[in-house]
Amino acid sequence: xxxxxxxxxxxxxxxGTVTALDNFNLHVGVGELVALLxxxxxxxxxxxxxxxxxxSLDSGKVTVGEKDISRIPAHKRNMGMVFQAYSLFPNLxxxxxxxxxxxxxxxxxxxxxxxAHELLELVGLPTHAKRFTHQLSGGQQQRVALxxxxxxxxEILLLDEPLSALDxxxxxxxxxxxxxxxxxxxxxxxxxxxxxxxxxxxSDRVGVMSHGVLEQIDTPDVLYNAPATAFxxxxxxxxxxxxxxxxxxxxxxxxxxxxxxxxGSESGKIVALLRPETISVKKSSSxxxxxxxxxxxxxASSAIICQTHEGTIVQSLMASFxxxxxxxxxxxxxxVSTNEVMVTNV
Amino acid sequence: MxxxxxxxxxxxxxxxxxxxFVPMISAFEYSIRTPVEGGYGLTNYxxxxxxEDFLYYILRSGWLSALTVLVTLVILVPTVTWLxxxxxxxxxxxxxxxxxxxxIPVVAFAVxxxxxxxxxxxxxxxxxxxxxxxxxxxxxxxxxxIGLNSIPLKTITEAARSTGASWSxxxxxxxxxxxxxxxxxxxxxxxxxxxxxxxxxxxxxxxTFPTWVTFVAQENILGAIAISMMSLIIPFILLTGITLLMxxxxxxxxx
Amino acid sequence: MTSNIKVEGAPLERSxxxxxxxxxxxxxxxxxxxxxxxxxxxxxxxxxxxFMSNENTFTFGNFQTAFTxxxxxxxxxxxxxxxxxxxxxAFPGAIAAYFIETRGPSKLKRSLAMMNGVLANTGGVPLxxxxxxxxxxxxxxxxxxxxxxxxxYAGTFSLGTFTGILLVYLYFQLPLMVIxxxxxxxxxxxxxVEAAKNLGASQINYWFRVGFPxxxxxxxxxxxxxxxxxxxxxxxxxxxxxxxxxxxxxxxGGLLDGxxxxxxxxxxxxxxxxxxxxxxxxxxPYLIIQRKAARWQRR
Numbered sequence: 090x091x092x093x094x095x096x097x098x099x100x101x102x103x104x105g106t107v108t109a110l111d112n113f114n115l116h117v118g119v120g121e122l123v124a125l126l127x128x129x130x131x132x133x134x135x136x137x138x139x140x141x142x143x144x145s146l147d148s149g150k151v152t153v154g155e156k157d158i159s160r161i162p163a164h165k166r167n168m169g170m171v172f173q174a175y176s177l178f179p180n181l182x183x184x185x186x187x188x189x190x191x192x193x194x195x196x197x198x199x200x201x202x203x204x205a206h207e208l209l210e211l212v213g214l215p216t217h218a219k220r221f222t223h224q225l226s227g228g229q230q231q232r233v234a235l236x237x238x239x240x241x242x243x244e245i246l247l248l249d250e251p252l253s254a255l256d257x258x259x260x261x262x263x264x265x266x267x268x269x270x271x272x273x274x275x276x277x278x279x280x281x282x283x284x285x286x287x288x289x290x291x292s293d294r295v296g297v298m299s300h301g302v303l304e305q306i307d308t309p310d311v312l313y314n315a316p317a318t319a320f321x322x323x324x325x326x327x328x329x330x331x332x333x334x335x336x337x338x339x340x341x342x343x344x345x346x347x348x349x350x351x352x353g354s355e356s357g358k359i360v361a362l363l364r365p366e367t368i369s370v371k372k373s374s375s376x377x378x379x380x381x382x383x384x385x386x387x388x389a390s391s392a393i394i395c396q397t398h399e400g401t402i403v404q405s406l407m408a409s410f411x412x413x414x415x416x417x418x419x420x421x422x423x424x425v426s427t428n429e430v431m432v433t434n435v
Numbered sequence: 436m437x438x439x440x441x442x443x444x445x446x447x448x449x450x451x452x453x454x455x456f457v458p459m460i461s462a463f464e465y466s467i468r469t470p471v472e473g474g475y476g477l478t479n480y481x482x483x484x485x486x487e488d489f490l491y492y493i494l495r496s497g498w499l500s501a502l503t504v505l506v507t508l509v510i511l512v513p514t515v516t517w518l519x520x521x522x523x524x525x526x527x528x529x530x531x532x533x534x535x536x537x538x539i540p541v542v543a544f545a546v547x548x549x550x551x552x553x554x555x556x557x558x559x560x561x562x563x564x565x566x567x568x569x570x571x572x573x574x575x576x577x578x579x580x581i582g583l584n585s586i587p588l589k590t591i592t593e594a595a596r597s598t599g600a601s602w603s604x605x606x607x608x609x610x611x612x613x614x615x616x617x618x619x620x621x622x623x624x625x626x627x628x629x630x631x632x633x634x635x636x637x638x639x640x641x642x643t644f645p646t647w648v649t650f651v652a653q654e655n656i657l658g659a660i661a662i663s664m665m666s667l668i669i670p671f672i673l674l675t676g677i678t679l680l681m682x683x684x685x686x687x688x689x690x
Numbered sequence: 691m692t693s694n695i696k697v698e699g700a701p702l703e704r705s706x707x708x709x710x711x712x713x714x715x716x717x718x719x720x721x722x723x724x725x726x727x728x729x730x731x732x733x734x735x736x737x738x739x740x741f742m743s744n745e746n747t748f749t750f751g752n753f754q755t756a757f758t759x760x761x762x763x764x765x766x767x768x769x770x771x772x773x774x775x776x777x778x779x780a781f782p783g784a785i786a787a788y789f790i791e792t793r794g795p796s797k798l799k800r801s802l803a804m805m806n807g808v809l810a811n812t813g814g815v816p817l818x819x820x821x822x823x824x825x826x827x828x829x830x831x832x833x834x835x836x837x838x839x840x841x842x843y844a845g846t847f848s849l850g851t852f853t854g855i856l857l858v859y860l861y862f863q864l865p866l867m868v869i870x871x872x873x874x875x876x877x878x879x880x881x882x883v884e885a886a887k888n889l890g891a892s893q894i895n896y897w898f899r900v901g902f903p904x905x906x907x908x909x910x911x912x913x914x915x916x917x918x919x920x921x922x923x924x925x926x927x928x929x930x931x932x933x934x935x936x937x938x939x940x941x942x943g944g945l946l947d948g949x950x951x952x953x954x955x956x957x958x959x960x961x962x963x964x965x966x967x968x969x970x971x972x973x974x975p976y977l978i979i980q981r982k983a984a985r986w987q988r989r
Contacts, residue, residue, distance in 0.1 A: 143884050163887040164895075170888040176881040179985070180903040189899070193890035223985045237889065247888075447789040450782075451802075454864065455809065461830035462823035510721050517717040525718050532725060538973045539733060540922035542939040543962035546946055547732030550739055550959070569729045627807070633814045633925040634939075638946055645815050649929060652819065660823045663816035667808070674804040679797060 092277045093154035093244045094119045095140065100149030102135055102301075109135040111301040113149070117245075120275040122268065123306070124288035127298035128324070133281045136298075137247050140279060142166045153244055164193075169238030169276075170247040174254040176234055177222040183209065183233050184218040190241035201240075208236035211270060228259040235267065239274065246271065248280040252287060264291050285325055289313070297321045313364075319433035322362050329368065329403050333432075335359045340430055343378055343423045347430040359432040365406035367427045370395065370415060377420040379403065384415050395421060459667070466661045479661035488647060489662075496644035500629035502564040507575050507625045508618070510568070515579045516610055519588050533576035536569050544569070545638035560641055567629040574628075575621045582617020583610075627670075733966075740959035752960035755952070761961060764936040769968065771852065771937070772920035775859040780913045783867025784905075790868070791875040803872075806865035814925030821849060821858045822930070850931045858926055863916050870915055874908030874983065911979040914972040921969060938965055 097115040101108070109132045117123045125133040138144035140151055142163030150159040158166060169190070177186050184205045191201035209215050212232040222230055231251055238246060248267070252260045268291040271278050282288050288295045289309040296306035297320070305317040316322035323330075333340045335356050340347050342361055349359075370381070370393050379395040382402070391412045393405045403423060415421065469476040483489055518526045536544070548566060549557070556562050591613060595605040611618055633645040642650075644666070652659035715722075743749040755761065790802055824831045825842065826849060835842055848854055878901065886896040924939040931940065938961060944950035945958035952958075 141884075141888055143887065163884075164890050164892055166888075167890070168888065170885070172881045172885060174881075175879055176885040178882060178885070178900045178904075180900060189886075189891070190889035192899075193895060234885075237885075241890070441793050444789045444793040447786050448798075451786055454861075455805070458820060458824040458831065458861065461825070461834070462820040464830045465823035465828075510724060514718055514721040521714070521717075523714055523718070525715065529718060529721065534977055536729065537918070537977070538966065538970045540918075540939065540962075540965050540969050542922065542924050542942045543736065543965050543969075544729075544732065546942060546958055546962045547736035548728070549946065551732040551735035552728075565724060565728050569725070572725075631814060637925075637928075638943055645925075648815055648819070652929075656819075656822075660819045663819035664823075666816045667820060670808050671805060674808060675801045677804075679801055 091244075092119050092275055094121075095245055095277055095279070096152040097136070097140070098150050098152065100136070100139060100151065101147050102132075102139060102144065103147055108301050110139070110146075113301065113303060115296065115303065115306070117277055117279060119277055121293045122271050122278040122280060122291065124280040124282055124292040124295045125298055126282060126285055126288040126295050126324075129283060131298040132301040133283075133298050134249060135301075137170075137249055137279060137281045140245070141168055141170050141247050167241070167243055168245045168247055169241070169243035170249065171231065171234045171238050171251040173250045174227065174230070177230055177237070179222050181222075182218065183214070183220050183222065183225070186222065186233060187237045187240050189237060190243075194241060204240055205236070208240050209233075211239075212236045212266070227255050228263060231255065231263060232266075235270070239270070239276070243276065246276045246278040248278065248282075250282055253282070253284070260287070267291065289325070295325075297324055299324075316431070319362065319431070322431055322433075327365050327404060327406075329363045329365065331361045331363060331397075331401055331403065332399075333359060333361045335432060340432060342425050342430065345425050347425065347428060349432045350429045359434060362431045362433060363425065363427075365392065365404045367425060368403060368405040369407060369424050369426060370405050370412070371422045371424060372414070373420045373422045375420075377422045379421055379423050381415045381417055381419040381421055383417055384412055395423060397423070462660065463664055463668070466657065466664050468657075470657075479655075479657045480665070482655065483651070483658045483662045483665075486651075486658075492642070492644040492647040495642075496630055499560070499563050499567075499643060500626045502561075503567040503571065503629040504622050504625050506564050506568045507571060507621065511572075511575055511579055511621075512611065512618070513606060515576065515583060516588070516606060519580075519583045520592060530576075530580075534573050537573045541570065541634045542638065545635045548635070549639060557639070562639075563636065563641060563643075564629070566635055566639075567625070567632055570632065570635065571625040571628045574624050578617050578621045578624065579614070582614035582620075585617075586613055631666075736959055737963055739956050740963045742956050744953075744955050752954050752956050753964070755954055755957055756960045756964055760936050761938070761941060761957075764938040764941045764961075765964070765968075767852065767936055768921055768938040771856055771859065772917045775856055775863045775920040776913050776916035778856075779860055779863035779867045779916055780909065783864050784871050784909060784912070786864075787868045787871045787875050791872050803869070806868050809862055809865040815929050817858060817861060818926045818929035821861070825849065825857075850934055852935060855927055855930060855935065855937075858930065859920050859923065862923075862926075863920060866919060867912055867916055870912040871908060874905055874912075878904065907979045908983050911976045911983070914976040914979075918969050918972040918976070921972070922965070 095115075095117040097113055100110055100113040102110040111132075113132070113136060115123070115125075115136070125136060127133050135144055139146050142158070142161065146159060150157050152158065153166075177183075178189070181189070184202060187205035187208055188201040191204060196204075206215065206218060209218055212235055214229060214232055214236075217225065217229065217233075222233070225233065231254075234251070251267070252263055255263065264287055267280075280288070280292065289312070292309065294306055294308055295312055297304045297312065299320050305312060305321045307315075307317075312321060312325050316325060322328055331342060333342055335349055335358075337356070338349050340349050340359070340361050342363070347361070349361075370379075376398075379397045382394045382396055385392045385394070386409060389409060390406055391409045393407060393412060393415050395403050395405065397403060405423065466479055467475045467477060469478045472478075514529070517523070518529060539547075544566075548562075552562065588610070591609060592605055595609040596602075600609065631645060632643070636643050637646045637649070648659050648662050648666075651662060740752055741748055741750070743751060757765075790799060794802070821829075823829055826832065827843060832842060849858070882900055882904075883896055886900055891899065922939060924943060927935070927937050927940055928943065931937075933940075933944075941950070942958050942961050942965070945952060945961070
């Protein structure tokens with residue numbers, strides 16, 4: 090079965106007084122990996138469960154290829170899903186788990202076991218076929234769950250925070266592996282996570298959600314460098330929030346006049362949003378405009394946390410070799426390296 | 436979410452309610468008959484409560500059960516705590532031993548106790564709390580074991596010890612409060628089991644509230660039925676009431 | 691074990707190692723002493739004495755008598771009543787546990803758990819009197835049923851017969867089933883139903899491939915525990931029968947009290963030992979299954 094594209098049109102879902110999804114629209118192209126990213130309760134999991142058919146929708150429709158599947162029950166949808174954890178059937182062996190979807194599709198025993206072994210090979214567990222799930226580590230269990238979700242060549246692959254229960258190192262390895270497999274099989278994939286690093290590192294596009302609404306969906310680069318809303322700007326990456334005055338579309342930060350881009354009020358008190366790498370720190374010969382609080386070494390780069398004389402905490406990210414003598418208490422000058430700045434209301 | 440009436444649940448509950456309450460209500464009706472005057476009244480209940488033995492045996496069963504609880508806590512809490520902390524080789528052994536009383540029918544245990552325990556033990560009613568302790572052991576041990584498994588015991592203990600608490604102080608003011616759910620469960624279970632224990636008690640020729648009821652039955656069956664109804668219905672209402680009034684912990688824990 | 695590795699370390703650890711034997715048992719000593727004195731010793735003595743003749747010589751005679759009349763009938767009846775009461779209670783109990791655990795609000799669950807606890811444990815004598823009042827010859831329920839044209843005493847029924855005892859046993863067996871089977875239901879994860887659906891399984895497929903196989907061991911285990919509980923029950927039967935229904939626990943009680951005399955003084959002990967063996971056949975598999983099931987039931 091070849092992969093298809095997936096479209097959600099005006100999907101809404103309410104739980105009592107809570108609106109989990111509000112006129113939600115999403116398109117995932119063939120073979121694309123789209124992550125849905127957002128804080129807990131933003132509706133990302135609901136969206137995924139609606140795609141899988143595990144949750145019903147109040148209005149709107151879900152389309153795979155040309156076909157409206159909104160009313161098709163979950164077990165007839167042909168989508169593979171990987172859950173957070175503990176979703177493997179404990180009474181079955183690893184290979185039986187992986188072959189489960191094919192068994193449900195009445196594939197002969199010989200063929201389905203062959204396919205199961207192929208997939209176990211792909212996820213790097215060829216020798217674990219006969220084991221039971223309680224004999225596997227958390228990372229191995231999720232690999233098996235991935236193999237199981239892919240074994241019956243689903244049209245869509247759904248990943249519901251599959252890495253959140255794992256240790257940091259395993260998490261990084263497994264996410265690379267998921268991406269590698271996804272590309273080689275060309276499976277259209279939706280990946281739900283609350284970890285932005287995870288979403289940004291392996292996705293073609295990332296959709297940032299808040300309160301049941303898709304705030305912005307774009308490539309990781311665009312999301313980071315040109316966030317459409319203040320929510321996205323704050324949620325993705327580290328962002329400095331510096332209070333300033335807006336006059337005639339201009340803002341003055343650390344003595345430099347910047348053009349305010351996008352939304353926000355036309356004049357008055359605002360907050361300017363600046364990435365740490367757009368702020369550089371120079372040793373001051375006199376009072377400077379800030380004082381170093383700490384420096385945290387991160388390898389090639391270092392984060393310098395400063396406090397302006399007005400009291401605002403500002404983080405700067407610089408190449409490490411420039412930052413050796415920024416000891417706590419050093420008086421410094423902060424400078425902005427961009428000409429445009431995004432602003433938001435206080 | 437919309438509140439729909441759940442048909443299978445409703446059928447289940449109705450069937451269960453019929454099964455439990457039909458005999459209970461029938462028996463209650465029987466117990467408030469007054470054969471002499473005709474009609475209904477609390478004559479049998481008044482008769483039972485007026486008997487001075489009533490209070491005597493309630494108190495006797497009460498303090499024997501309280502003593503069983505004490506014995507259980509004093510012996511088990513430190514032992515189970517220590518087993519959890521020390522990774523002792525004894526742990527699997529004691530885990531297994533604690534389940535052994537489940538295997539032995541109480542009648543057989545009573546015979547064994549009668550032929551083996553020395554006279555000075557069998558001559559005092561204080562043997563009962565220790566024997567009840569054995570009967571409650573499989574449940575009490577498991578309740579405490581689960582309670583201790585669910586907390587980071589090592590960290591808590593080391594924290595308490597590092598701030599200068601002695602072992603006894605660590606157990607009493609740190610560990611017991613942390614696993615108070617399991618401890619309360621153990622207390623309730625041990626107390627209830629001791630209070631209702633009949634077989635062992637009667638075979639070893641001791642008198643407690645449950646055995647007294649059979650004695651009453653010989654002279655006034657209606658009185659015995661009234662007492663039985665009280666000993667079934669009162670804990671029933673009391674415990675259900677407590678359950679419904681207590682805050683819902685599982686609901687609180689959900690985010 | 692681990693201390694062997696650490697021995698090279700500080701002198702403190704070396705001295706700890708020296709006292710390894712004592713310190714590793716000492717804290718468990720109170721428990722072991724009391725358990726040994728009040729449990730191990732009585733049971734060991736029981737087994738020992740069951741092989742003693744009246745003249746204190748070794749004999750199998752007690753056991754030979756234990757398998758003759760009326761004691762063999764006692765065993766047959768006891769096993770039959772335990773088996774039937776467990777079997778009849780197991781299915782409705784399991785289904786009730788399922789609906790209560792999966793669909794009941796938590797307050798309902800907790801109060802039902804309490805009620806079940808009272809019913810399954812308070813049992814015994816009060817239960818017997820309650821049933822006398824309800825379906826005894828003059829019982830209320832008996833009269834109500836008669837009014838509707840059902841005379842339960844038309845045949846050979848009486849509370850003191852096999853059927854009567856069976857009926858009363860069900861009253862504590864069913865709640866006991868709900869109690870012991872509920873944990874298995876609770877540990878069925880929602881993810882499994884959803885994963886099965888997602889993989890193309892219908893509701894029926896899920897139950898036959900995953901649900902039932904997972905619950906089956908716990909079901910058997912619960913059945914075995916019910917069997918043991920029905921087999922050992924003494925109080926209810928003692929209050930309802932007047933020596934007309936041979937059941938092993940009652941026979942042992944009679945011999946212990948001296949109400950019944952036997953030419954062999956230690957016959958009761960042999961009966962007890964056989965009872966322990968039969969009970970063990972049920973309880974030990976129960977414990978093993980529980981332990982195995984715990985592997986996937988943990989969290």
